[in-house]
Amino acid sequence: MTRRLILVRHGVTGWNREGRFQGHRDPPLAEEGKVEAALLAARIAFDPELRPMRIVASPLQRALDTARAMAAAAAGDIPLAPDARLMEIGQGEWEGRTHAELAVDDAERYRAWRARAGEEQPPGAEPLDAAYERVATVLADLVAAEAWPTCVVSHGGTLRLAARYLLRLPGRRAWALDLDNASISSLVAVEDRWRLERWNDTAHLLGRTPQHVDEAEGEPLAL
Numbered sequence: 001m002t003r004r005l006i007l008v009r010h011g012v013t014g015w016n017r018e019g020r021f022q023g024h025r026d027p028p029l030a031e032e033g034k035v036e037a038a039l040l041a042a043r044i045a046f047d048p049e050l051r052p053m054r055i056v057a058s059p060l061q062r063a064l065d066t067a068r069a070m071a072a073a074a075a076g077d078i079p080l081a082p083d084a085r086l087m088e089i090g091q092g093e094w095e096g097r098t099h100a101e102l103a104v105d106d107a108e109r110y111r112a113w114r115a116r117a118g119e120e121q122p123p124g125a126e127p128l129d130a131a132y133e134r135v136a137t138v139l140a141d142l143v144a145a146e147a148w149p150t151c152v153v154s155h156g157g158t159l160r161l162a163a164r165y166l167l168r169l170p171g172r173r174a175w176a177l178d179l180d181n182a183s184i185s186s187l188v189a190v191e192d193r194w195r196l197e198r199w200n201d202t203a204h205l206l207g208r209t210p211q212h213v214d215e216a217e218g219e220p221l222a223l
Contacts, residue, residue, distance in 0.1 A: 003189035004149040004197075005142070005166070006050055007159050008070075010063040011036035012181040012209075019099045021122070022155075023091030026060050036182035036209055037066040041073035043184070043204040044151070050184065052151035054079045056142060058086040058158070066182070067153040085138035088155035089131045092124030118160075118175030128161075128171070135161040143189075159185070166194040182209075 011033030015022050029037060044050045051074065057067035059082035071080045094102060102110040106123075113120045121128060135158055142150050152162065156179045164174035166187055177199065179185075184201040187194040 001148055003143075003146075004049070005139075005187045005189075005194070006044070006052055006149055006151040007162055007185040007187075008040065008044075008066065008151060008153045009156055009159055009179055009181055009183050010058075010060075010066040010153060011040070013062050016181060021091045021094045021097055022062075023088055023095040023125070024060070025095045026062070028061050029065050032209055033062070033181065034065075034069075036205060037069040038073075039204045039208060040066070040182045040184070041069040044070055045073040050149065050151075050186065052078060052149045053147045054081070055151045055153060056081050056083050056086065056138070057153035058082070058088065058155060059084055060087055060155070063153050063155060067151075070151070070153070083138055085134040086152060086154040086158055089128070089157040089161070090126030092122045092126070094122040094125070118172050131158070132161050132164065136165045139165055149186075163199075167196060168193075180205075 011029045013022065013027045013033055014030045015025075015027045017030065044052070055067050055071055055078055057063050057080065063086070064082055067080055071078045094106075099110075109123060113122060119128070139152075139162060142152070152159075154162070159179055160174045160177055163169060163177055163185075164171060167174075179200055180202050182202065182205060184204075185199045186197040186201075188197055189195075
């Protein structure tokens with residue numbers, strides 16, 4: 001049996017479009033995000049390599065509603081469970097703020113964050129080491145459970161940490177990975193390592209929805 005992990009980023013929110021830090025805040029999917037979730041769900045439901053045996057999702061509604069669309073498209077026979085360890089990385093004092101605001105109102109700290117994204121955190125934010133540890137723990141649990149394929153529905157920052165853990169990447173390298181809303185990435189286990197099959201696959205959205213709304217040269221603009 002192929003041991004495959006499928007990593008899905010949630011559909012777009014209004015805050016994504018505004019370049020607003022989300023973190024642990026809980027904005028819903030935008031109407032366009034609901035369309036993205038439906039397109040994503042249809043693709044996964046009818047692709048035998050991607051159709052999961054189970055879905056595990058962040059409990060934040062933008063991720064959980066994306067996961068629910070996927071479960072519904074599969075006629076409701078895929079188990080879906082929320083797991084708080086898959087929440088987005090907390091962004092502290094900057095949650096709810098836009099990049100444009102911070103570049104003016106908190107310019108020095110914002111410049112430091114832009115220069116060292118993936119190493120420097122916003123003021124009061126969740127420590128990256130702590131976020132990495134919770135992501136590594138949930139992935140280890142999912143792998144040990146042996147239900148393949150397993151789909152993880154989460155967030156841009158969290159999924160970059162997942163890539164860092166699974167592919168054994170340096171932190172800055174993982175942070176440079178593009179990761180669009182409603183994208184699909186998949187990895188297969190080869191002995192004790194994970195091999196990347198696809199990353200940031202958005203073929204189901206091409207020509208139907210705008211993309212790259214919160215990325216610039218591989219760097220996340222808002223989490």
